[in-house]
Amino acid sequence: MKKGQFFIIGVILLAVSISVLVYNFMTVEKASIYLFEAGTDHDFRNIVTSITEKNDQIEGDGWWNTSWKIRKLVSISAVAGNPTEINLSISSADIASCEKEIRVINSTGEIDSDVTADTGCNVTFTIATGNYYMYYNNSAASKPAYRNTVSGNEGATYSVAGREYIGELCTHLETIYLQKGIYLNCTESETGDWSRLNYTIDFKSKEFEFYGYIN
Amino acid sequence: MVGLKNKKGYVYFIEIIIIIVLLGIIFTSFVESEQRVFEYKQQENLRNTGYGVLHNLDKINVLGPALAAKNFTRIRGYIEESISKTDGFDIDYINATGCYSVNATSLSGHQTYCNATNASTQNTIVSTYYTYSRNNTPQTIRIYLWRKL
Numbered sequence: 001m002k003k004g005q006f007f008i009i010g011v012i013l014l015a016v017s018i019s020v021l022v023y024n025f026m027t028v029e030k031a032s033i034y035l036f037e038a039g040t041d042h043d044f045r046n047i048v049t050s051i052t053e054k055n056d057q058i059e060g061d062g063w064w065n066t067s068w069k070i071r072k073l074v075s076i077s078a079v080a081g082n083p084t085e086i087n088l089s090i091s092s093a094d095i096a097s098c099e100k101e102i103r104v105i106n107s108t109g110e111i112d113s114d115v116t117a118d119t120g121c122n123v124t125f126t127i128a129t130g131n132y133y134m135y136y137n138n139s140a141a142s143k144p145a146y147r148n149t150v151s152g153n154e155g156a157t158y159s160v161a162g163r164e165y166i167g168e169l170c171t172h173l174e175t176i177y178l179q180k181g182i183y184l185n186c187t188e189s190e191t192g193d194w195s196r197l198n199y200t201i202d203f204k205s206k207e208f209e210f211y212g213y214i215n
Numbered sequence: 216m217v218g219l220k221n222k223k224g225y226v227y228f229i230e231i232i233i234i235i236v237l238l239g240i241i242f243t244s245f246v247e248s249e250q251r252v253f254e255y256k257q258q259e260n261l262r263n264t265g266y267g268v269l270h271n272l273d274k275i276n277v278l279g280p281a282l283a284a285k286n287f288t289r290i291r292g293y294i295e296e297s298i299s300k301t302d303g304f305d306i307d308y309i310n311a312t313g314c315y316s317v318n319a320t321s322l323s324g325h326q327t328y329c330n331a332t333n334a335s336t337q338n339t340i341v342s343t344y345y346t347y348s349r350n351n352t353p354q355t356i357r358i359y360l361w362r363k364l
Contacts, residue, residue: 042266042343050346057349172353176309
C-alpha cells in the first residue's frame with residue numbers, strides 16, 4: 001500500500017470521527033434540553049390538581065347530583081302560607097325546561113315541588129324556615145312524576161343566593177393551555193354515584209402525552 | 216530524498232492542525248453543552264419556584280380568598296416575599312371572561328391572549344399556570360419569572 005493511500009484513509013477516518021463526535025454532542029445537547037425543559041409536568045400537574053380539588057369541593061359541599069350542574073341556595077326566614085312560590089330568577093341560558101330540570105333539595109333529600117310555568121321557573125313547594133337548594137341545568141332530565149304546573153303563596157320572606165356552577169373547568173383549562181401551545185381536549189361525565197365528575201383528558205405537548213380519566 | 220522529507224513534514228503539519236481543530240471542536244461543544252444544561256436547569260428551577268409559591272399560597276388558604284376578592288396586591292406581596300431578590304416576576308390573571316395583566320393593585324385591560332406587561336420586556340422568561348378551581352368559577356394565575364442578574 002502506498003503512503004498516499006494511508007493519508008487518504010487517515011483523512012476519511014478523521015472525517016468519520018468528527019461526524020460521530022458532532023452527532024453525539026448534538027444528541028447530548030438535545031437530550032439535556034428535553035431533560036431540563038420539563039415545564040409540561042407542571043402543566044399536567046396543574047390539570048390534575050385543579051380537577052381533584054374541584055371534585056373535593058363538589059363532594060365537600062354535598063352536591064346532590066353532578067348531572068345537575070347549577071344550584072342556588074334559597075334561605076327562608078318567614079313563612080306566610082303554603083304551598084309557597086319562590087322566584088329563582090334563572091337565566092334562560094341556564095335551563096331548557098323548568099318542568100323537567102328543577103329539583104328542590106333540603107337536608108333530607110329531594111322534596112316534591114311544582115313550577116308555575118315551563119319557562120320563568122318560579123318554584124312552588126311546601127316550605128318551612130331554613131335552607132333549600134334548587135338544582136337545575138340538566139337537559140337530559142325527565143319531568144318528575146310529582147310535578148304539576150301550579151302557583152303558590154307569594155308572601156314568604158326569603159333570599160336567593162348566586163348560582164353555583166360546576167361545569168366550567170374543562171372550558172377554562174382548554175382555553176389556558178391553547179394559549180401555551182398545548183393541545184388539551186377535556187370532557188366531563190358523571191361517575192357512578194354522581195358525587196364527583198369524571199374528566200376525560202387528552203393532553204399532548206412536546207414532551208408528554210396523556211389520555212385517560214381523572215376524578 | 217529532500218522532497219520526501221518535505222512531504223513527510225507537510226503531512227505531520229496537517230495532522231497536527233487537524234488534531235488541534237478536532238480538540239477545539241470537542242472542547243467548544245462540551246463547554247457550550249454544559250452552559251446550555253446549566254441555563255435550562257436554572258430555568259426549570261425558576262418554573263418550580265413559581266409553581267411552588269402559588270401552590271403554597273393555595274395550601275395556606277391565601278390564594279382562594281384573594282382571588283375571590285380580586286386582591287392582587289396581597290398575591291403579589293406574598294410572591295415577592297417568597298422568591299429570591301435576584302429574580303423578577305409578573306402575573307396574568309385568567310377567568311371566564313379573558314386574560315388580564317395584573318398591575319400592582321388592579322387588573323389592566325382585557326386581552327385575548329396573555330402577555331404580562333413587565334415580562335414582555337425580559338429576554339429569557341419561564342412561566343407556569345396555577346389554576347384555583349374551588350371558587351365558583353375556575354381562575355388561573357400565570358406567573359412569569361426571570362433572573363435579574
